[in-house]
Amino acid sequence: MKDEIKRILEKVTGESDFLVEAPKEKTHGDYSSNVALVLSKKLGKNPVEVANEIIAQVNQVLIRENKLMIEKIEVAGPGFINFYLSNNFFVEQLKKVDKNFGKNQSLKNKKVIVEYTDPNILKEFHIGHLMSNAIGESISRLFEFQGVKLKRVNYQGDVGMHIAKAVWGKLRNPDMAWAQAYAFGANKYEEDETAKKEVVGINKKVFEKSDKEINKLYDRGRKDSLAYFDTIYKKLGTDFDRLFFESEVADAGKKIVLDGLGKVFEKGEKGAIVFKGEAVGLHTRVFVNSEGLPTYEAKDLALPELKYKYFKYDASVIITAHEQNAYFDVMLAALAKIKPALAAKTKHIGHGMLRLPEGKMSSRTGKVVAAESLIEKVKEMVRQKAADKALDDATIEMIAIGALKYSILKQSVGSDIIFDFEKSISFEGDSGPYLQYSYVRAVSVLVKARAEKVKASLKNPPTSGVGTLEKMMSHFPEMVEKAAAEYEPHVITLYLTELAREFNNYYANSKIVDRADEFSPYKVALTQAFSIIMKNGLWLLGIQAPDKM
RNA sequence: GCCCUCGUAGUUCAAUGGACAGAACAGCGCUCUUCUAAGGCGCAUAUGUGGGUUCGAUUCCUACCGAGGGCACCA
DSSP states (O other), X not given: OHHHHHHHHHHHHSOOSOOEEOOSSGGGOSEEEOHHHHHHHHHTSOHHHHHHHHHHHHHHHHXXXXXXXXXXXXXXXXXXXXXXXXXXXXXXXXXXXXXXXTOOOTTTTOEEEEEOOOOBTTSXXXXXHHHHHHHHHHHHHHHHTTTOEXXXXXXXXXXXXXXXXXXXXXXXXXXXXXXXXXXHHHHHHHHOHHHHHHHHHHHHHHHHTOOHHHHHHHHHHHHHHXXXXXXXXXXXXXXXXXXXXXXXXXXXXXXXXXHTBTTTBEEOGGGOEEEOGGGGTOOOEEEEOTTSOBOHHHHHHHHHHHHHHHSOOSEEEEEXXXXXXXXXXXXXXXXHHHOHHHHHHEEEEEXXXXXXXXXXXXXXXXXXXXXXXXXXXXXXXXXXXXXXXXXXXXXXXXXXXXXXXXXXHTSOTTSOEEOOHHHHSOSSSSSHHHHHXXXXXXXXXXXXXXXXXXXXXXXXXXXXXXXXXXXXXXXHHHHHHHHHHHTOTHHHHHHHHHHHHHHHHHHHHSOOOXXXXXXXXXXXXXXXXXXXXXXXXXXXXXXXXXXXX
């Protein structure tokens, strides 16, 4: 309906740069447009006058096109045009609510590849990875709701200096866990010149696979790391289609840089090969270091082609923390000179950083919160809270993961989260469990309706007309579009929270299942529609909907 | 030093240049012999500072103050 109104207004005014939206304030109609304000500026006329002229023309179109769903159009405030829809429109919308409600075909059959999470083997999988995963998974699902063919991929560091530091640490402390060995090696690398040289040597050996003992140690560590990551992905509900590794693109990356030497790249200090980004307002970065090894930069140049070989994508989305924004600008500027077509299809999304109250996390200093231990801690809290409810472990985990994901997805993607356990993980108010609880309530009402043999039906809506709940539910598809267009899952989070609030209010103030009430079938149908929308919405956030809690 | 983000209630977060700046937590007061009170209802509190552009600025420009990130061989 929103698009319909916009179309008519465009037709009438010849203008397209204006908005139609559902106003926050209920007294401002069901949809509102600022078209008269935009137009009056151009014409130098009074906005209210312009609005009235537009309305007169819109009315003619409506009569001609037989659009009777619009009941009333008004000018309000400085010149907004407010549209009021008929009750019948909302009831018709409710009839469309099924498990596909909210989906559209705007990107039908487009191929999109989304890279996210990106942990490095032999290092801690920490809550920063949890954040990347939650955001990446939700953005992927938003794409899927638009009809996209999508591949989820994960690009993981399995060669490079961090591996050398971890291996060096492990050689000296065989009993240490890898994450600790890494921290140990990373610190010694900073403090101790000899250690630094040895680490550099190991880096070369890992890269060239020239040392048997190191190969064996490395292979086992790699296998263990990946198996461990898999258990976490399973908990989080992500199923990657393909894992990419730095070792797959190291040689190709180096070759690209060497081939581009003198054209795209040049020699820098100590024989390193660099890309001078200053020409395009960026900075210089090293692509092949003075040891002749490709850096992350070089590897990232080869990755797009490997991805493309795997899946002929129309768009490639890469999701990382925003501390890499400037890095990606430079890398993509270099890529644009080498593979312009692929560079044009690539989009980097920098999400906020998860910081601890005491400062930035660092796996080098060991000042990190491991994802696994956080999940366990939250599960324990859920267990305590639900001590009297006898929930199974799967449900407890659903609630815990829901609480975690909600806390990440409730704010805009780009903003940092200062992760304070007590404050960040909530079960009340704005929270994952709040949404899940509302869903569970609806489900239990539906169970009761079945038991009492009250069948859902929209045939007999209450004579008082439709309420806010119906109106809000009709907006779900628009919210999906908005969230997807902006790459912002929090649009969904906010919407679902408001919807849940409205449903809970409705639930508290009316008896839904009541054989003596002639409107009970309608109320049950409303509850059913709510449960479906909530479930679909939670799916978009990557949060599961339990049947009881 | 240079570049990029960002400063909204006590706290954590919302708000394409628009109609009274929305929630939640914490606080105070109500509310379970209706289908799960992890709920519902009510009260109170906010745009860092100074200029500018505009009919209209939390949003755009500018200066200042403050926070975070990045800036050559890490990823």
